[in-house]
Amino acid sequence: MSSENNNFTAWAGVENGKPLTQVELTLKQWDENTIEMDVTHCGICGSDVHTLDENWGPTDYPCVVGHEIVGVVTRVGKNVTNLKVGDRAGVGAQSGACHECEPCLEGQENMCQGGIVYTYSSRWPCGDKSYGGYADKWRGDYRFAFKVPDNMTSEIAATFFCAGITTYAPLKRSNIIPGKSVVGVMGIGGLGHFGVQFAKALGAKVVGISQNDSKREIALELGCDDYINASDEASMAKYNSGLTHIICTGTSPDFQWHTYFALLKVNGHFINVSAPEWQFPGMSAFTLLSKQIKIYGSGIGSPKEIEEMLAFAAEKDVKPWITTYKMSDVNKAIEDFRAGKPRFRFVLEN
Amino acid sequence: MSSENNNFTAWAGVENGKPLTQVELTLKQWDENTIEMDVTHCGICGSDVHTLDENWGPTDYPCVVGHEIVGVVTRVGKNVTNLKVGDRAGVGAQSGACHECEPCLEGQENMCQGGIVYTYSSRWPCGDKSYGGYADKWRGDYRFAFKVPDNMTSEIAATFFCAGITTYAPLKRSNIIPGKSVVGVMGIGGLGHFGVQFAKALGAKVVGISQNDSKREIALELGCDDYINASDEASMAKYNSGLTHIICTGTSPDFQWHTYFALLKVNGHFINVSAPEWQFPGMSAFTLLSKQIKIYGSGIGSPKEIEEMLAFAAEKDVKPWITTYKMSDVNKAIEDFRAGKPRFRFVLEN
Numbered sequence: 001m002s003s004e005n006n007n008f009t010a011w012a013g014v015e016n017g018k019p020l021t022q023v024e025l026t027l028k029q030w031d032e033n034t035i036e037m038d039v040t041h042c043g044i045c046g047s048d049v050h051t052l053d054e055n056w057g058p059t060d061y062p063c064v065v066g067h068e069i070v071g072v073v074t075r076v077g078k079n080v081t082n083l084k085v086g087d088r089a090g091v092g093a094q095s096g097a098c099h100e101c102e103p104c105l106e107g108q109e110n111m112c113q114g115g116i117v118y119t120y121s122s123r124w125p126c127g128d129k130s131y132g133g134y135a136d137k138w139r140g141d142y143r144f145a146f147k148v149p150d151n152m153t154s155e156i157a158a159t160f161f162c163a164g165i166t167t168y169a170p171l172k173r174s175n176i177i178p179g180k181s182v183v184g185v186m187g188i189g190g191l192g193h194f195g196v197q198f199a200k201a202l203g204a205k206v207v208g209i210s211q212n213d214s215k216r217e218i219a220l221e222l223g224c225d226d227y228i229n230a231s232d233e234a235s236m237a238k239y240n241s242g243l244t245h246i247i248c249t250g251t252s253p254d255f256q257w258h259t260y261f262a263l264l265k266v267n268g269h270f271i272n273v274s275a276p277e278w279q280f281p282g283m284s285a286f287t288l289l290s291k292q293i294k295i296y297g298s299g300i301g302s303p304k305e306i307e308e309m310l311a312f313a314a315e316k317d318v319k320p321w322i323t324t325y326k327m328s329d330v331n332k333a334i335e336d337f338r339a340g341k342p343r344f345r346f347v348l349e350n
Numbered sequence: 351m352s353s354e355n356n357n358f359t360a361w362a363g364v365e366n367g368k369p370l371t372q373v374e375l376t377l378k379q380w381d382e383n384t385i386e387m388d389v390t391h392c393g394i395c396g397s398d399v400h401t402l403d404e405n406w407g408p409t410d411y412p413c414v415v416g417h418e419i420v421g422v423v424t425r426v427g428k429n430v431t432n433l434k435v436g437d438r439a440g441v442g443a444q445s446g447a448c449h450e451c452e453p454c455l456e457g458q459e460n461m462c463q464g465g466i467v468y469t470y471s472s473r474w475p476c477g478d479k480s481y482g483g484y485a486d487k488w489r490g491d492y493r494f495a496f497k498v499p500d501n502m503t504s505e506i507a508a509t510f511f512c513a514g515i516t517t518y519a520p521l522k523r524s525n526i527i528p529g530k531s532v533v534g535v536m537g538i539g540g541l542g543h544f545g546v547q548f549a550k551a552l553g554a555k556v557v558g559i560s561q562n563d564s565k566r567e568i569a570l571e572l573g574c575d576d577y578i579n580a581s582d583e584a585s586m587a588k589y590n591s592g593l594t595h596i597i598c599t600g601t602s603p604d605f606q607w608h609t610y611f612a613l614l615k616v617n618g619h620f621i622n623v624s625a626p627e628w629q630f631p632g633m634s635a636f637t638l639l640s641k642q643i644k645i646y647g648s649g650i651g652s653p654k655e656i657e658e659m660l661a662f663a664a665e666k667d668v669k670p671w672i673t674t675y676k677m678s679d680v681n682k683a684i685e686d687f688r689a690g691k692p693r694f695r696f697v698l699e700n
Contacts, residue, residue: 103616111616111642113591241463266453266461272638279632285625288647292461295645297638 006030010135011330012062013052019331020052020134023062027139028128032077035142037089042133042327043068043159044337044346046190047093047275051121052334055277059121060129066348067093067119068161069133070154073145080142088148090310092161093300095119095130095140109143110169110302117141134330136350146306149314159190159320159345160313162300167195167247168309169301170271171202174245178203184228184243184263187250188215191273193321193344195247196222201316207239209263211252218343222321228263236263241291245269253278257287257295264293272297322347356380360485361680362412363402369681370402370484373412377489378478382427385492387439392483392677393418393509394687394696396540397443397625401471402684405627409471410479416698417443417469418511419483420504423495430492438498440660442511443650445469445480445490459493460519460652467491484680486700496656499664509540509670509695510663512650517545517597518659519651520621521552524595528553534578534593534613537600538565541623543671543694545597546572551666557589559613561602568693572671578613586613591641595619603628607637607645614643622647672697 006027011020027036048065050056069091073083083089097104098114110116117124119140120132130140148157176183176199183199185192186209199206200223208219209228216227229235236259243263251274260270270293272280301309312318323341325333327348337346356377361370377386398415400406419441423433433439447454448464460466467474469490470482480490498507526533526549533549535542536559549556550573558569559578566577579585586609593613601624610620620643622630651659662668673691675683677698687696 108616113616266458266463272635275635275639279634280638282629282631284629285622285647288622288630288645289625289649290647292646292648295638296642297635297640298642299639 008131008135008137010064010131011327012064012134013059014062016052016054016059020334025062025064025131027137028124028130029126030077030139032079033141033143034077034139035073035080035083035089035145036075036137036139037071037073037145038350039069039071039133039135039138040350041070041154041158042066042348043162044333044342044348045162047162048132049334049337050275063121064131064135065120066133066135067091068158068163068347069119069138070148070158070161071138076142083142083145083147088154088157089145090148090157090161091119091133091138091140091145092165092306093119095122095144096124097143099143107304108302110300134327134348143303146303146310149310152310152314155322155324155347155349156319157310158347159322160309161306163190163194163320163345164313165301165306165309166273166298167191167249168198168312169305170273170298171195171198171245171247172305172308173298174269174271176202176204176245181205181244182207182242184209184239184246185224186210186246186248186260187274188219188222189250190342190345191249193222194318195249196224197318199247201312201318204245207243209246230259239263241265243268245271248272248274250274251276256281257283261287261291261293264291266291268293270295320345324349358481358485358487360414360481361677362414362484363409364412366402366404366409370684375412375414375481377487378474378480379476380427380489382429383491383493384427384489385423385430385433385439385495386425386487386489387421387423387495388700389419389421389483389485389488390700391420391504391508392416392698393512394683394692394698395512397512398482399684399687400625413471414481414484415470416483416485417441418508418513418697419469419488420498420508420511421488426492433492433495433497438504438507439495440498440507440511441469441483441488441490441495442515442656443469445472445494446474447493449493457654458652460650484677484698493653496653496660499660501664502660505672505674505697505699506669507660508697509672510659511656513540513544513670513695514663515651515656515659516623516648517541517599518548518662519655520623520648521545521548521595521597522655522658523648524619524621526552526554526595531555531594532557532592534559534589534596535574536560536596536598536610537624538569538572539600540692540695541599543572544668545599546574547668549597551662551668554595557593559596580609589613591615593618595621598622598624600624601626606631607633611637611641611643614641616641618643620645670695674699
């Protein structure tokens with residue numbers, strides 16, 4: 001099962017505005033912390049498209065995006081303890097950390113201050129480029145690859161590794177009290193549909209929030225107990241000081257803090273996991289003082305949290321709603337993604 | 351000792367831009383939840399001047415400011431349980447709450463959603479105006495009046511009731527770990543000098559932060575372990591990702607989030623207790639995501655926290671640095687206050 005072949009085939013972005021192109025590239029150099037896998041599935045994340053479009057800064061082409069990767073392990077280095085050849089494994093947005101800084105030593109490698117390796121658009125410490133999962137193979141550090149639970153299919157597993165952990169981790173950390181917490185999920189999309197399910201599974205009452213009524217039905221179908229149309233005064237008024245938490249998975253450039261703070265109870269949490277190109281607006285000190293609301297963001301999750309999420313999701317039957325595309329149809333999948341068609345996540349399969 | 355006289359004499363703001371004028375006014379109507387006291391001391395708070403200057407909105411003149419009041423109780427209603435005639439009592443920025451809303455029922459009356467009565471520039475439920483402590487008498491609700499500890503002088507006690515609780519309460523709630531937490535105190539003024547002392551007393555290492563070096567010496571004298579000149583790159587770099595908490599007691603209109611986030615560790619706390627006229631600026635989502643820093647404000651403190659603070663301050667010998675003025679010299683005191691002379695708090699005495 002071992003492979004000495006250092007090449008792989010990927011669907012790479014080669015230039016801004018051009019379709020992805022099938023190219024042969026070189027895997028990162030092998031070391032004893034490395035695993036290699038045959039990619040079977042890879043989710044499409046908004047970050048993939050933002051990166052291909054250079055929305056967050058220049059992209060170092062060729063760029064192989066995809067950070068919701070599941071595959072079958074084909075080779076493991078001597079230091080690898082968590083995976084063996086033949087295992088199904090998943091990889092998310094982070095593929096490396098320094099393992100020496102304070103957050104790393106505290107088990108918060110997702111907040112590593114010494115040099116995070118992102119799964120794509122990044123560099124390994126050896127200098128090699130990191131490549132994501134729109135490909136036939138993936139090679140990287142075993143400490144950021146996780147065994148897929150036996151009772152979870154690979155196509156279902158894939159999107160947990162970015163969208164899933166991004167919503168699970170902050171909800172898990174934010175003191176949700178079963179039967180007492182009321183969580184508003186802003187944005188009913190790829191992240192939001194995980195947010196709804198995780199908040200429910202953690203015992204909260206869950207209220208979907210979107211800019212109009214078009215998502216009402218599907219939000220309730222996902223498990224929301226209620227729904228707020230943020231453009232409708234009466235709908236907003238019903239939850240005036242009614243939520244303990246808001247998780248913001250998406251919003252629009254006309255976002256105003258006070259609009260959503262009105263929905264939150266005293267000492268409420270406003271948790272941002274979205275990454276729009278535009279800025280959050282300013283606010284008066286009184287907005288911060290009047291209800292003592294905590295604003296914070298959360299970036300993916302730690303390896304420990306990923307393991308915990310997989311077990312929790314398998315136990316509570318949290319499941320993404322996905323549409324699968326053949327990997328070779330990736331350009332069609334991205335076209336549909338740009339058109340806003342995912343309900344709620346696309347997964348490419350080899 | 352009881353008094354049926356419903357009048358009192360105050361130094362009132364009568365018009366924006368005019369000096370305070372000695373006037374006779376009517377105390378709020380008596381009820382069985384009421385106490386009355388002869389004011390012996392009243393601190394001068396920045397809020398007093400903001401209100402007199404109508405910086406936060408129009409002021410309903412005549413206005414008697416002052417919400418760091420200490421006096422000797424002269425009359426108590428039948429429902430009063432915590433104070434008796436002759437006791438020394440203190441009153442802060444809040445004088446009433448609904449006692450029925452969720453925050454009230456949870457002992458967070460400072461976050462009352464059903465109708466806070468502020469000590470001045472506010473109305474009692476009966477419709478009477480509330481008047482502060484630049485006066486010879488104060489009358490109000492016993493549930494917001496607190497017995498001054500025997501080992502604390504009245505002039506020392508006064509400023510705890512606003513500046514003290516404003517800094518104590520959020521520091522107490524913010525998970526300071528003795529020997530581990532490193533608290534930056536932005537602004538070395540009336541609030542900041544309490545913040546430094548409370549953070550030290552709670553067991554943190556404390557770093558004063560100001561815009562230049564002019565406060566360095568006095569910050570160290572107050573008990574700071576170190577000092578950051580925020581205009582000096584090397585000084586800032588020394589504490590890059592070095593603080594667990596920042597309590598912002600004052601800053602300037604050119605404030606930028608990322609400048610101070612650079613000082614905070616992962617999962618750090620940025621606590622605002624300042625109330626400037628200008629807004630906090632916008633920020634990118636990545637600023638929120640990258641270190642998972644929590645931003646929140648805090649408004650004064652609950653009655654329970656005020657009691658706790660008084661006992662803690664008496665035990666740990668936390669003491670404001672004050673300059674006293676005769677109440678009749680209030681206009682001179684305000685002039686000196688505007689000139690930035692307090693080191694660190696002014697107290698008027700009758």
